[in-house]
Amino acid sequence: MEFTIDENLYGINVAKVREIMISAPVKPMPHTHRAVEGIFKPRDMVITVVDLPKYLTGQEHPHREKDLFIVTNFNQMFVAFRVDSVVGISRISWEDIQKPDNTISGGEDGVATGIAQCGKDLVSILDFERIVAEIAPETSIKVSEVEAMGARERNASPVWVAEDSILLSRMIRDSLERAGYTNLRMFPNGAELWEALCACPPEDVENQVALIITDLEMPQMDGHRLTKLIKSSAGYREIPVVIFSSLITEDMRRKGREVGADEQLSKPEIGHLIGVLDELLSRNKRTQKGEAVQ
Numbered sequence: 629m630e631f632t633i634d635e636n637l638y639g640i641n642v643a644k645v646r647e648i649m650i651s652a653p654v655k656p657m658p659h660t661h662r663a664v665e666g667i668f669k670p671r672d673m674v675i676t677v678v679d680l681p682k683y684l685t686g687q688e689h690p691h692r693e694k695d696l697f698i699v700t701n702f703n704q705m706f707v708a709f710r711v712d713s714v715v716g717i718s719r720i721s722w723e724d725i726q727k728p729d730n731t732i733s734g735g736e737d738g739v740a741t742g743i744a745q746c747g748k749d750l751v752s753i754l755d756f757e758r759i760v761a762e763i764a765p766e767t768s769i770k771v772s773e774v775e776a777m778g779a780r781e782r783n784a785s786p787v788w789v790a791e792d793s794i795l796l797s798r799m800i801r802d803s804l805e806r807a808g809y810t811n812l813r814m815f816p817n818g819a820e821l822w823e824a825l826c827a828c829p830p831e832d833v834e835n836q837v838a839l840i841i842t843d844l845e846m847p848q849m850d851g852h853r854l855t856k857l858i859k860s861s862a863g864y865r866e867i868p869v870v871i872f873s874s875l876i877t878e879d880m881r882r883k884g885r886e887v888g889a890d891e892q893l894s895k896p897e898i899g900h901l902i903g904v905l906d907e908l909l910s911r912n913k914r915t916q917k918g919e920a921v922q
Contacts, residue, residue, distance in 0.1 A: 630715040630751055631698065633681045634689075637715065639744060639751040641845050643875050644700045648714055651695040661763040665710065668697075673706065675699065676764075680709045683759060684739070700756065702874035703895050705767055707760060718746040725753060725847040727792065727816055741792045742847035753847070757874055757895070758795045769799040771806060773899035780808040785838040785909050788813045790821045790854060791872075792846040800841070800872075800898070807902045813837075817846040818854030830863050837867060839909055841901070844873040844880065852887050859888030868908040872901055 629642045649670065654677050656666040663683035667674050677697065681689035697708040725742040742753035761768035787809055791797040797814050804812055815821040821840070828836045840858065842851040851871050858864045868890040873880070876894040884892045891904050 629698070629717050630746060630749075631696075631711040632713045632715060633684060633711055635712075637746075637749050637751045638711075639718075639746075639753045640698065640700070640756060641753075641875075642717055643845070643877075643880075644702045644756060646699045646701045646706065649697045649699060649708070651691065651693070651697050651710060664763060668708070670699075675706050675708050677708045677710060678759070678763060680711055680759075683763075703757065703760065703767060705760075709756075718744075718751075720744055720746065722846065722850040722853065723819075723848055727847045738794060755793050755795075758793050761795060761799075767896065769796065769803060769896040769898045771799070771803055771898075774803050774806045774902065777807065777899070777902070782808045782810055783909070784811045785809070786811045786813065786836060787905070788815065788821055788824075788837050788840045790815045790818050790840070790842040790846060790851065792817050792843060796843075796895075803898045804902070804905075807905075809905070818842060818849030818851060820848075822849060822854055822857055825858070825864060833863060833867070838912065839868045839870065839905060841870045841872050841905075844871060844875050852883055855884070855889050856887040866912075868912060870901070870904060870908070 629640050629645055630637055652668050652670065654666040654668050657664065663679050665677040665679045667676055679689065696711055696714055698711055698714070699706060699708045725744045727742055728738065728740050739755050739758055740752045741755045744751045744753055787804065789797070789800060789812060791800060791814065801812055801814060815824065825837065842854050844851040851873065855869050855871065858867060858869055871884050871889045871892040872895060874895045876892055881892055890908060893901050893904060
């Protein structure tokens with residue numbers, strides 16, 4: 629979905645969008661992030677409103693009667709983002725979305741995960757998960773969940789992770805390392821992970837990668853496509869694949885099952901993810917030893 633702010637085009641995966649509304653009066657709330665306008669209550673639900681122009685520019689942006697709220701649902705929460713206008717919906721392939729290079733990505737502070745060509749226009753795909761994580765850290769991946777597990781044994785099983793958000797990639801790495809996983813390899817999208825997997829000598833795949841974690845929406849190759857490629861390849865199909873995404877709905881679960889995902893978890897449940905990793909890796913080791921798996 630394309631929308632505008634100060635005549636600049638931005639995009640959001642339509643799977644994150646629940647509805648578009650004419651902007652409504654907002655009740656301010658104290659001690660919130662500078663970009664949080666407050667709350668409003670359409671029907672029976674209280675929803676936080678984020679002033680997206682103010683977040684992106686750091687400056688006050690005059691509110692207009694024609695402003696719109698894009699109401700989103702991901703990470704198991706609803707958030708409304710104020711924008712100037714909504715242009716429409718373009719159907720494009722993940723392969724046609726390019727990741728920003730280092731000169732414009734902004735590193736961990738960057739909020740664009742991809743650049744898409746929509747007709748004659750270039751559209752910046754915003755990292756809404758990163759925006760919400762900054763505004764409300766308590767709603768994102770919690771390292772405290774890992775710390776609550778106490779001391780854990782070190783695990784050198786090679787785990788590969790495909791995650792396009794630089795901030796979330798770091799948070800996932802930090803959490804897994806705190807949980808004892810010492811052999812992690814991070815990739816910014818499914819295409820680069822698949823390329824690295826194909827480069828592994830067939831006889832050495834088991835030693836190179838024991839488990840794969842993948843996000844769903846990523847430039848160049850999304851998580852469903854990556855999972856399907858892995859599970860339809862004789863040399864790789866035994867590698868457990870865990871989809872870890874903010875977009876786990878019933879429809880997404882059905883698609884994940886169809887492409888062969890071993891597990892599907894919703895962000896930000898990092899504690900649950902670690903438990904699933906422990907079980908899948910333990911099960912794989914028992915299988916390799918020829919033991920019965922219940």
